[in-house]
Amino acid sequence: MSHDDHHAVMIPAPGPEFVDHEVPHHFNTPVQEFQAGKLGFWLFLATEILLFGGLFAAYFYFHEVYPETFVLGGKQLDWKMGALNTSVLLLSSWTMVMGVRSAQTSQKRKTLIYLGATVLGAVIFMCIKYMEYSAKNEHGLIEFAHLFDGYNEATGQLPWFTDHDGVMADVPHGHMFFAIYLTMTAIHGIHVIIGAALIVWVMFGTAKGRFHAGYFLPVDLVGLYWHLVDLIWIFLFPLLYLVP
Amino acid sequence: MSDAHDTHAHGHGELDMGHHHVGSTAMFVSVLMALLFLTFITVAVAQFDFGAANMLIAMGIAAMKASLVIAFFMHVKWDTAINKIVFLSSFLFLSLLFIFTLADLFTRRLDNEMHITKSPVDKQWVHPSTLQGGH
Known part of the structure; x- marks a missing residue:
């Protein structure tokens, strides 16, 4: 194929503060680029649902086996912190959807403000999460310094679960609740951090004027990722903090 | 000439917008x-x-x-039908995971001693604070 055969499809910028979008040569049309990007991202999100699904299956399994342990474990968490974090994430999901809307309508300044607010939500969420983890660490329910020490065959102890206040003394296998709590919230927390980083990345693109009514796919996809983070937390909050 | 170009560009933009919901x-x-x-x-x-x-x-x-x-x-x-199917089908597969896992749990507990111990691990439970030694 000669070089002349390639004619780039350009999506024109809606104003001087924006830049044209060149449709990559492996797509025939802007619609094809958009639909391919969306389909690929929905497939990825489906795998994310299944990743967390395995953890939820583990939760339901052990909740059924040790119901008392889970109810008492849930009481060791501060539901007010959990409810606050739920509200923070819901608000940030709203600022995210408003950010996508602003990009769709070529409102650069508004897009940056909404995306910035979403990142702020992520930071507040992680600060609250840090405070909660610190409290668990102090009470010996999750000792982070000994997290990877492994099961001690000689003493029969899990080094990260000492429960020195004995709050879980009356129920069997108290560590099960905290192992599941930590695994689920930590993997969720990693998603919060990745999501915030991705939002910062599209903020740079927005500042450069790359996203507008004609092309906003990256903002849209990062938005979907952020809503998935919210989606997972909607189930984590009642299951972990208000153990049914 | 420039008019013709503008019309084309505008028409193109409308085509794209037609697929997005704001x-x-x-x-x-x-x-x-x-x-x-x-x-x-x-x-x-x-x-x-x-x-x-x-x-x-x-x-x-x-x-x-x-x-x-x-x-x-x-x-x-x-969204398009294909995207709806792709994403929502993940919940279908999720339900398979839950159904088989919980079906295993419920049927298992009916016919062995785990029904009594309520534990999949057949070990005596000991609270860590009562154990000697540490880390």
Whole structure:
């Protein structure tokens, strides 16, 4: 194929503060680029649902086996912190959807403000999460310094679960609740951090004027990722903090 | 010539826009309010004990919240059929995972001693604070 055969499809910028979008040569049309990007991202999100699904299956399994342990474990968490974090994430999901809307309508300044607010939500969420983890660490329910020490065959102890206040003394296998709590919230927390980083990345693109009514796919996809983070937390909050 | 170019460019832009749904601010605010209200309901119902229904009620409310996020915030309501099928099918496979896992658990407990010990690990449980030695 000669070089002349390639004619780039350009999506024109809606104003001087924006830049044209060149449709990559492996797509025939802007619609094809958009639909391919969306389909690929929905497939990825489906795998994310299944990743967390395995953890939820583990939760339901052990909740059924040790119901008392889970109810008492849930009481060791501060539901007010959990409810606050739920509200923070819901608000940030709203600022995210408003950010996508602003990009769709070529409102650069508004897009940056909404995306910035979403990142702020992520930071507040992680600060609250840090405070909660610190409290668990102090009470010996999750000792982070000994997290990877492994099961001690000689003493029969899990080094990260000492429960020195004995709050879980009356129920069997108290560590099960905290192992599941930590695994689920930590993997969720990693998603919060990745999501915030991705939002910062599209903020740079927005500042450069790359996203507008004609092309906003990256903002849209990062938005979907952020809503998935919210989606997972909607189930984590009642299951972990208000153990049914 | 320049006019012809402009017309072409404009026409192109409209073609792209025709495939995207731009939700109204009022709608997104309503969805947020509904989500915050349902969060309040989540906490409120947790103060009461409905026995075995506790889990169903909590998950029912969470499912309602999730549906709002998926339909409106994730724009699935206006997305293409293929994208709806791809994403929503993940919940179908998720239900298979749950059904087989829980079917295993429930049937297992009917016919062996785990029904009594309520533990999949046949070990004597000892609280860590009563153990000697440490880390």
